Amino acid sequence: MPFLIQAFFTALATLLPSLVSKVLVGLGFGYVTYELGSFGIDYIFNLIVTNAATLPIEVIAVFNYAKLDQAIGFML
Template sequence: MPYLIQAFFAGLAALLPTLVSKVLVGLGFGYVTYELGSFGIDYIYQQIASNAAGLPIEIIAVLKYAQTDVAFGIMLGSYAAALTIRGLTSAGSVTKLGVRSAP
């Protein structure tokens, strides 16, 4: 039994450097992609808010009634999530799940 535990920890010690490096690279790419995406999304949101301030009150009321603010929030949030996932998959730390066909 002690030999089995010793072999397990020896194997784990051999895999640990590559595992840690992949996790750190994945986190780094994900963080950078998220920050750049967040900066871009904040800029787009500020542009929409500044351009909407010059609209007549009737048009603002129609846009509010149509809940375009909620729609833009959903679109920008999904774009931020897509950027984060794209950053993680490009680093190789997250793989796509799919059905594999039989050989």
């Protein structure tokens, strides 16, 4: 029985560095993806808002009738 426990901890000690590095790399990629996605969505939203301010009132009324604001909100 002590041999099995020793073998388990030996195997765990050899696998632990690769597991830790894979977890840290995965967390890093997840964080970068989240931050870039958040930045991209904020940039697109601000671009839409600034360009919508220059549209004629008739076009804004048609967009409002078509509920384009809700559609863009769902997509973002």
